[in-house]
Amino acid sequence: MRQQIFSIEDAKVLVWELTESIDELRSKLNLSDNELNEFGKLVSEKRKLEYLGVRIALMELIGKKIEIKYDSFGKPFLADKSYQISISHSKIWIAVMIDPARQVGVDIEIPTDKILKLYKRFLNNTEQKELTSGDKINKLMLAWSAKEVLYKIIGIDAVDFANQLHIFPFELSFIGKFNAEHSKTKRNYELNYIQNPDYTLVYCLA
Numbered sequence: 001m002r003q004q005i006f007s008i009e010d011a012k013v014l015v016w017e018l019t020e021s022i023d024e025l026r027s028k029l030n031l032s033d034n035e036l037n038e039f040g041k042l043v044s045e046k047r048k049l050e051y052l053g054v055r056i057a058l059m060e061l062i063g064k065k066i067e068i069k070y071d072s073f074g075k076p077f078l079a080d081k082s083y084q085i086s087i088s089h090s091k092i093w094i095a096v097m098i099d100p101a102r103q104v105g106v107d108i109e110i111p112t113d114k115i116l117k118l119y120k121r122f123l124n125n126t127e128q129k130e131l132t133s134g135d136k137i138n139k140l141m142l143a144w145s146a147k148e149v150l151y152k153i154i155g156i157d158a159v160d161f162a163n164q165l166h167i168f169p170f171e172l173s174f175i176g177k178f179n180a181e182h183s184k185t186k187r188n189y190e191l192n193y194i195q196n197p198d199y200t201l202v203y204c205l206a
Helices: 022-026 033-040 045-062 115-122 125-131 138-154
Strands: 002-008 011-017 068-070 076-078 084-090 093-099 104-109 165-167 175-182 187-195 200-205
Touching (some): 011 045, 011 104, 011 200, 022 045, 045 068, 045 093, 084 138, 093 104, 104 138, 115 138, 125 138, 138 175, 138 187
Antiparallel strands (some): 011 093, 068 076, 175 187, 187 200
Protein backbone atom coordinates (compact mmCIF):
# COMPACT_ATOMS: atom_id res chain seq x y z
CA MET A 1 0.00 0.00 0.00
CA ARG A 2 1.37 3.39 -1.02
CA GLN A 3 -0.22 6.25 0.87
CA GLN A 4 0.90 9.84 1.54
CA ILE A 5 -0.55 12.80 3.37
CA PHE A 6 0.20 16.42 2.46
CA SER A 7 -0.79 19.50 4.47
CA ILE A 8 -1.54 23.14 3.68
CA GLU A 9 -2.49 25.25 6.71
CA ASP A 10 -5.34 23.30 8.40
CA ALA A 11 -6.13 21.30 5.28
CA LYS A 12 -4.92 17.76 4.58
CA VAL A 13 -4.66 15.74 1.39
CA LEU A 14 -4.39 11.96 1.37
CA VAL A 15 -3.15 10.19 -1.78
CA TRP A 16 -3.51 6.43 -1.97
CA GLU A 17 -2.63 3.78 -4.54
CA LEU A 18 -5.44 1.25 -4.27
CA THR A 19 -3.71 -2.11 -4.58
CA GLU A 20 -5.93 -3.82 -2.00
CA SER A 21 -8.80 -6.14 -2.91
CA ILE A 22 -12.45 -5.29 -2.30
CA ASP A 23 -12.55 -7.80 0.56
CA GLU A 24 -9.49 -6.23 2.19
CA LEU A 25 -11.06 -2.79 2.05
CA ARG A 26 -14.47 -4.04 3.23
CA SER A 27 -12.82 -5.48 6.34
CA LYS A 28 -11.67 -1.98 7.34
CA LEU A 29 -15.06 -0.32 7.05
CA ASN A 30 -18.47 -0.78 8.65
CA LEU A 31 -20.95 0.41 6.06
CA SER A 32 -24.33 1.81 7.11
CA ASP A 33 -27.55 0.44 5.60
CA ASN A 34 -27.63 3.40 3.21
CA GLU A 35 -24.01 2.83 2.19
CA LEU A 36 -24.62 -0.90 1.72
CA ASN A 37 -27.49 0.00 -0.61
CA GLU A 38 -25.27 2.39 -2.58
CA PHE A 39 -22.41 -0.09 -2.69
CA GLY A 40 -24.71 -2.87 -3.86
CA LYS A 41 -25.68 -0.84 -6.93
CA LEU A 42 -22.08 -0.53 -8.11
CA VAL A 43 -21.21 -2.89 -10.94
CA SER A 44 -17.51 -2.48 -11.75
CA GLU A 45 -14.71 -3.54 -9.43
CA LYS A 46 -13.02 -0.18 -10.00
CA ARG A 47 -16.05 1.78 -8.74
CA LYS A 48 -16.35 -0.50 -5.71
CA LEU A 49 -12.67 0.01 -4.84
CA GLU A 50 -13.05 3.79 -5.21
CA TYR A 51 -16.19 3.84 -3.07
CA LEU A 52 -14.52 1.98 -0.23
CA GLY A 53 -11.13 3.65 -0.58
CA VAL A 54 -12.51 7.18 -0.42
CA ARG A 55 -14.46 6.43 2.76
CA ILE A 56 -11.48 4.78 4.43
CA ALA A 57 -9.27 7.71 3.44
CA LEU A 58 -11.74 10.17 4.97
CA MET A 59 -11.90 8.08 8.13
CA GLU A 60 -8.11 8.17 8.41
CA LEU A 61 -7.97 11.94 7.87
CA ILE A 62 -10.82 12.81 10.24
CA GLY A 63 -10.37 10.09 12.85
CA LYS A 64 -13.90 8.73 12.60
CA LYS A 65 -16.39 7.55 10.01
CA ILE A 66 -18.86 10.10 8.63
CA GLU A 67 -21.22 9.42 5.73
CA ILE A 68 -20.78 11.23 2.41
CA LYS A 69 -23.76 12.98 0.85
CA TYR A 70 -24.07 14.71 -2.55
CA ASP A 71 -25.78 17.98 -3.47
CA SER A 72 -27.93 18.56 -6.57
CA PHE A 73 -24.79 19.21 -8.64
CA GLY A 74 -23.13 15.98 -7.50
CA LYS A 75 -20.69 17.74 -5.18
CA PRO A 76 -19.79 15.60 -2.14
CA PHE A 77 -20.17 16.80 1.45
CA LEU A 78 -20.09 15.21 4.88
CA ALA A 79 -23.41 14.41 6.51
CA ASP A 80 -22.49 16.36 9.65
CA LYS A 81 -20.77 19.15 7.65
CA SER A 82 -17.81 19.04 10.05
CA TYR A 83 -15.30 19.40 7.19
CA GLN A 84 -15.22 20.67 3.65
CA ILE A 85 -14.17 17.80 1.39
CA SER A 86 -13.03 17.11 -2.15
CA ILE A 87 -12.51 13.75 -3.86
CA SER A 88 -10.70 12.60 -6.99
CA HIS A 89 -9.69 9.31 -8.57
CA SER A 90 -7.76 8.19 -11.64
CA LYS A 91 -7.18 4.51 -12.43
CA ILE A 92 -5.88 2.98 -9.16
CA TRP A 93 -5.12 6.32 -7.47
CA ILE A 94 -7.45 8.27 -5.21
CA ALA A 95 -7.01 11.66 -3.53
CA VAL A 96 -9.12 13.11 -0.73
CA MET A 97 -8.81 16.61 0.75
CA ILE A 98 -10.40 18.05 3.90
CA ASP A 99 -10.45 21.35 5.77
CA PRO A 100 -12.53 22.29 8.85
CA ALA A 101 -13.73 25.59 7.39
CA ARG A 102 -12.45 26.66 3.98
CA GLN A 103 -13.41 25.33 0.56
CA VAL A 104 -11.07 22.74 -0.92
CA GLY A 105 -10.45 21.18 -4.29
CA VAL A 106 -8.21 18.28 -5.32
CA ASP A 107 -7.57 16.46 -8.58
CA ILE A 108 -5.33 13.51 -9.39
CA GLU A 109 -4.57 12.30 -12.91
CA ILE A 110 -2.27 9.66 -14.35
CA PRO A 111 -0.07 10.87 -17.25
CA THR A 112 -1.59 10.45 -20.71
CA ASP A 113 -0.56 11.57 -24.19
CA LYS A 114 -4.26 12.01 -25.00
CA ILE A 115 -4.04 15.47 -23.48
CA LEU A 116 -1.98 16.59 -26.50
CA LYS A 117 -5.14 16.20 -28.60
CA LEU A 118 -7.45 17.82 -26.05
CA TYR A 119 -5.68 20.86 -24.60
CA LYS A 120 -7.18 23.36 -27.08
CA ARG A 121 -10.59 22.58 -25.61
CA PHE A 122 -9.70 23.74 -22.10
CA LEU A 123 -6.95 26.34 -22.65
CA ASN A 124 -7.59 29.75 -24.15
CA ASN A 125 -5.29 31.12 -26.88
CA THR A 126 -3.07 32.98 -24.42
CA GLU A 127 -2.64 29.91 -22.23
CA GLN A 128 -1.81 27.78 -25.24
CA LYS A 129 1.05 30.13 -26.13
CA GLU A 130 2.31 30.45 -22.56
CA LEU A 131 1.94 26.91 -21.27
CA THR A 132 2.83 24.59 -24.11
CA SER A 133 4.92 24.07 -27.20
CA GLY A 134 2.36 21.50 -28.28
CA ASP A 135 4.41 18.40 -27.49
CA LYS A 136 4.94 18.41 -23.70
CA ILE A 137 2.31 16.93 -21.42
CA ASN A 138 3.62 18.07 -18.01
CA LYS A 139 2.20 21.60 -17.93
CA LEU A 140 -0.89 20.49 -19.82
CA MET A 141 -1.64 17.86 -17.17
CA LEU A 142 -1.19 20.48 -14.46
CA ALA A 143 -3.40 22.98 -16.26
CA TRP A 144 -6.17 20.41 -16.72
CA SER A 145 -6.02 19.33 -13.09
CA ALA A 146 -5.96 22.94 -11.93
CA LYS A 147 -9.13 23.74 -13.84
CA GLU A 148 -10.81 20.61 -12.49
CA VAL A 149 -9.89 21.77 -8.99
CA LEU A 150 -11.23 25.27 -9.54
CA TYR A 151 -14.46 23.95 -11.00
CA LYS A 152 -14.93 21.85 -7.87
CA ILE A 153 -14.51 24.98 -5.75
CA ILE A 154 -16.34 27.58 -7.85
CA GLY A 155 -19.04 25.46 -9.44
CA ILE A 156 -21.11 26.23 -12.52
CA ASP A 157 -19.54 29.67 -13.01
CA ALA A 158 -16.32 27.85 -13.94
CA VAL A 159 -17.77 25.17 -16.21
CA ASP A 160 -16.27 26.78 -19.34
CA PHE A 161 -12.62 25.96 -18.65
CA ALA A 162 -11.16 27.89 -21.58
CA ASN A 163 -13.09 31.13 -21.11
CA GLN A 164 -13.87 31.31 -17.39
CA LEU A 165 -10.54 30.18 -15.91
CA HIS A 166 -7.05 31.44 -16.71
CA ILE A 167 -3.77 29.81 -15.67
CA PHE A 168 -0.83 32.20 -15.32
CA PRO A 169 2.65 31.21 -16.59
CA PHE A 170 4.83 29.26 -14.17
CA GLU A 171 8.14 27.42 -13.98
CA LEU A 172 7.79 23.65 -13.97
CA SER A 173 9.11 21.60 -11.06
CA PHE A 174 8.29 18.33 -9.34
CA ILE A 175 6.64 20.20 -6.46
CA GLY A 176 5.44 23.77 -6.71
CA LYS A 177 2.73 26.40 -6.88
CA PHE A 178 1.11 28.50 -9.56
CA ASN A 179 -1.79 30.92 -9.82
CA ALA A 180 -5.04 31.09 -11.72
CA GLU A 181 -7.85 33.61 -12.05
CA HIS A 182 -11.60 33.21 -12.28
CA SER A 183 -12.52 35.56 -15.12
CA LYS A 184 -15.97 36.55 -13.83
CA THR A 185 -14.96 37.53 -10.29
CA LYS A 186 -11.28 38.33 -10.98
CA ARG A 187 -10.45 36.27 -7.90
CA ASN A 188 -6.95 34.83 -7.79
CA TYR A 189 -6.36 31.26 -6.61
CA GLU A 190 -3.07 29.69 -5.54
CA LEU A 191 -2.73 26.07 -6.60
CA ASN A 192 -0.27 23.57 -5.13
CA TYR A 193 0.98 20.65 -7.14
CA ILE A 194 3.06 17.48 -7.06
CA GLN A 195 4.04 15.78 -10.30
CA ASN A 196 5.87 12.47 -10.57
CA PRO A 197 5.96 9.50 -12.98
CA ASP A 198 2.85 8.01 -11.32
CA TYR A 199 0.49 10.97 -11.18
CA THR A 200 -0.19 14.69 -11.35
CA LEU A 201 -1.78 16.06 -8.17
CA VAL A 202 -3.18 19.59 -7.84
CA TYR A 203 -4.92 20.93 -4.76
CA CYS A 204 -6.25 24.28 -3.57
CA LEU A 205 -7.44 25.83 -0.32
CA ALA A 206 -9.83 28.66 -1.14
